[in-house]
Amino acid sequence: MRKPFICGNWKMNKNVDQAKAMLTELKAKVAEVEEVEMGICPTALALTAVKEAAAGSDIVTGAQNIYWEESGAYTGEISAKMLADSEIEYTIIGHSERREIFGESDFEVNKKVHAALENGVKAIVCVGETLEERKAEKIEAKVNFQVDAALAGLSEEEIADVVIAYEPIWAIGTGETASAEEANRVIGIIRDHIRESYPEAAEKIRIQYGGSVKPHNVEEIMAQEEIDGALVGGASLKAESFSEIILKTEEIYK
Numbered sequence: 001m002r003k004p005f006i007c008g009n010w011k012m013n014k015n016v017d018q019a020k021a022m023l024t025e026l027k028a029k030v031a032e033v034e035e036v037e038m039g040i041c042p043t044a045l046a047l048t049a050v051k052e053a054a055a056g057s058d059i060v061t062g063a064q065n066i067y068w069e070e071s072g073a074y075t076g077e078i079s080a081k082m083l084a085d086s087e088i089e090y091t092i093i094g095h096s097e098r099r100e101i102f103g104e105s106d107f108e109v110n111k112k113v114h115a116a117l118e119n120g121v122k123a124i125v126c127v128g129e130t131l132e133e134r135k136a137e138k139i140e141a142k143v144n145f146q147v148d149a150a151l152a153g154l155s156e157e158e159i160a161d162v163v164i165a166y167e168p169i170w171a172i173g174t175g176e177t178a179s180a181e182e183a184n185r186v187i188g189i190i191r192d193h194i195r196e197s198y199p200e201a202a203e204k205i206r207i208q209y210g211g212s213v214k215p216h217n218v219e220e221i222m223a224q225e226e227i228d229g230a231l232v233g234g235a236s237l238k239a240e241s242f243s244e245i246i247l248k249t250e251e252i253y254k
């Protein structure tokens with residue numbers, strides 16, 4: 001069975017002190033969790049503080065973005081190597097906000113995935129359709145295209161270790177969620193697509209759902225066969241709601 005991964009994406013929220021305070025609270029609440037991998041992706045500024053504050057717990061730390069070069073004249077960027085040097089375990093790549101607001105392309109997403117894996121940093125690759133694409137029945141074409149582009153050139157072993165987050169863009173931060181069955185259906189489509197070329201990796205790769213995951217809907221979402229966790233935005237900002245999401249997932253997997 002794949003170990004579910006519940007990861008908080010704090011986006012551009014929390015300063016260093018707020019990040020540390022939340023970790024202290026969260027650690028106490030999830031101390032007994034065994035069946036769920038737990039992660040927090042703070043801003044770049046708070047990465048090392050979160051890493052240090054998470055010490056002694058099973059909470060892993062992730063960045064929200066990287067650049068693919070190792071170092072150099074790339075103002076404003078941080079590299080996968082820098083994350084690895086600070087023992088940061090994960091990085092999100094290709095979140096829809098980065099694709100939409102910062103114009104990140106599938107080509108760039110692929111270069112970032114390679115850079116992450118080459119440095120031993122695990123990648124959480126985000127894919128998902130817009131509302132227009134959903135209405136035009138282009139969900140499958142869109143997510144499979146993004147998955148192919150992101151994973152191009154990786155070995156089957158590397159693919160097995162990637163995490164994909166299926167985040168329908170219309171469900172992010174809106175309070176709207178894909179129904180649990182619909183999220184499961186699309187994630188099944190993604191897994192079947194990966195299976196065509198990488199049958200072993202398809203069984204191992206974890207595919208999360210993201211988009212308004214909250215304590216009140218997490219049980220329904222996590223009870224679905226294909227869904228291996230969640231990438232949580234808004235509800236990961238409070239220890240109370242984020243721990244509830246983790247603990248409810250733990251109950252399902254126990």
Ligand SMILES: O=C[C@H](O)COP(=O)(O)O
Pocket residue numbers: 009095167171172173174175210211212213231232233234235
């Ligand atoms: O990365 C997280 C997603 O964008 C979901 O955000 P949300 O839970 O606030 O809808």
